[in-house]
Amino acid sequence: MFTGIIESVGTLRKIERRGGDIRLTVASGKLDLSDVKLGDSIATNGVCLTVVECLNDGYVADISAETVELTGFAHYQVGTKVNLEKAVTPMTRLGGHMVSGHVDGVAQVDERQFRGKAIEFWLSAPKELSRYIAHKGSITIDGVSLTVNEVAEHQFRLTIVPHTAAETTLVDLKMGDSVNLEVDLIARHLERLMQFSGDNAASSGGEGVTMDLLARSGFLK
Template sequence: MFTGIIQAQGYIKRIDVRNGDWRLTVAVGELDMTDVAMGDSIATQGVCLTAVEFNANEFVADVSAETLKVTTLGDLKIGSKVNLEKALRLQDRLGGHLVSGHVDGVGLVKTISQDARSWRYLIEAPVEIARYIAHKGSVCINGVSLTVNQVSGCEFDVNIVPHTREKTTIREWQVGSRLNLEVDLLARYLERLISGPNAEGEKQAKPAVITETLLAQAGYL
């Protein structure tokens, strides 16, 4: 688990293509590697990767063909900058929100505009996950925990303050940039809970209508 609070910016140092999947070598920048152990998870652009080799300056991780297909990691090149976060410890502050590092879909930057000293990004989410993105809810984008300002259909916008833009790869986003999106864990589990008896046949069942009664029965009210 992660928090979506970026600890360092690294870059892709090496890409080895191996029978359809990749082995990445990631230079970690200022990320403190002194407490990292073999097999630890490090979120890279919001994707949970397992360190199979590491030293103070870099780590190596295997990326499956499936991960390359459903995330933007396949877009990376030598020198591409990446957001990095080590796995959450139980005694750590939860400054963002609970993030699994399992990307739900790839979004697209539609517009970028200045908003006083901040920047506002309009992002289009895939239709299959758009329903999990809520006004003033949390969303993880390229590993960064962000608050949703407004939602309209499959589009939502986020406001980025100068500090966040400077300390992450967000400053490199352009119109058309592809982004890793992970929706709030609670939203997915809530939908599963309220589906109740329909869970086994959910492929045929109609989506449950969320009502106060259903929320109360699930223990949320």
């Protein structure tokens, strides 16, 4: 589990393609590796990767073919910058939101402009993921926890404050770029719960979890 608060920007030092899989060597920048050991998890541009080799200034990790297909790693090259975050501990401050590191798909940057000192982006999400993106909800872009400021069908708007821009790779995004997208974990589980609750309610005659029940309970406006 992660928070979406980036600890360092790393660099892809080596990419080995092994059939459909990939083995990465990542230079970790300022990331503190003193407590990292084999088998630990590090979110690399939002993808939860398992450390298979520890280096003095980085780590080696494997990416499965399925993960490659769902993320931007299929197009990354040696020298690509990546956002890094170590897995949370019981003492970690939850400064962002609950992030699993399981990327749902790829979004595309449609617009980029400055608003004051902040950078404002409009992105397009895959249609099948749009229903999980809500105004003022949380979303993860290349591992960065962000707040959705506006939603219009399959597009959504993000505002990147100067500190976040300076500490992540988002400052380099331009129109047409693709980013790893992880939707809100709670939204996905809630949808699944409602599916099963509806089936159970129909068989037992009960109400179950419905949109009306959520609205009456204050979860929806």
